[in-house]
Amino acid sequence: MTVRVLVADDQGIVRAGLTTILNGQPGVEVVGQAADGREAVALAHRLRPDVCLFDIRMPVLDGIEATRLVAGPDVDDPIAVVVITTFDTDEYIYGALRAGARGFLLKGTEPDQLIRAIHAAVHGDALIDPAVTARLLATFATGGPAAAPAQPIDALTDREENVLGRVARGRTNAEIARELHISMSTVKFHLAGLMTKLGVRNRVELAIWAYQTKRVQ
Template sequence: MSVRVVVADDQEIVRTGLAMILDAQPGIEVVGQAPDGARAVELARRLRPDVCLFDIRMPVLDGIEATRRLAGPDVDDPLAVVVITTFDLDEYVYAALRAGAKGFLLKNAGAALLSQAVHAAAGGDALIAPSVTARLLGAFARSGPVTPPVAPAEALTYREEQILLTVARGRTNGEIAEEMHISVSTVKSHVASLMTKLGARNRVEIAMWAYETGRL
């Protein structure tokens, strides 16, 4: 089955371009487009897509608030949201990640990376543009957490600490498996354990925890 995507961007040419790129990718279908955040939220709640791809800066309701309403900590059945922006150090990106976004891309990302991000989000992973992962999360950490980092419910194992660092560096499950010479299913098991111990909802929150606790 195809991954169903809703795209929201206030610039028609960008919105249409993203939709065309995604529709041309194997296993992806754009099921809706919205010109602002309010319309995007309404459309997403009605269509329940597998992934929402939102611009951060939109009229009526910006991408941060749209993300919070669909994927925030108070949402019972959150949707997967990937935010997309022109600026790799845009302060709004940090807020979007805190609001529940599973990852972000730059608007100059190629079709392959865009497709990877959508498939990753649909599969429960998160993909952050590799070229800016360290800069983004480093800046996020320097800005200071809103609340102190949560202590793990249970001490992390040595292998989980290793997986934690690779996730924080933006590695995919496949890349981690290859780097550590273990199976992808084993990586997924460790990531799931990290989420449980840290109370994280996705890989981005795992990465933010790593930065907040000074591991990177």
């Protein structure tokens, strides 16, 4: 199956570079490009790509609002969004997370990491650049826009703690499965259980919770 991708960035050279990288991979095709958030949303609704690759800082409509309109909790048929950023403003990253972004990458990431993030998003997983996770966690550790961490009614199991710690360190599902000697389906089972217990929607929020509760340093 060919993964259809929409690329949105206000810098033409960045759009061209991302498009070249993605189109050079087997099974990946860039089906549209947008120079601002409003155009990105319109193209996403018209083309229905498998994954949208959005910059955060774009004119007319920023990447946060574009993500909310394409992948937010109020969208009936959401499209997976991977945010790629230069980390100009940490609060933007948190906003994109709340808006429904599934993956986070730095613009300096290696091409193979970008491809892995695209494929992870298609399969309902999320690949988060460890540097992105570290920066987010550092923001919350120094008084970022986070509320006090909610405590689960039911305590986490030892296995859930093991999975949570690895998520907080940016491990993918495959890496967690390999390190804990369990199957991918078991990893997904524990992730679903963790999200339900903690009332979070994705693995970045899991990582934030782990950091706030001093499970990782």
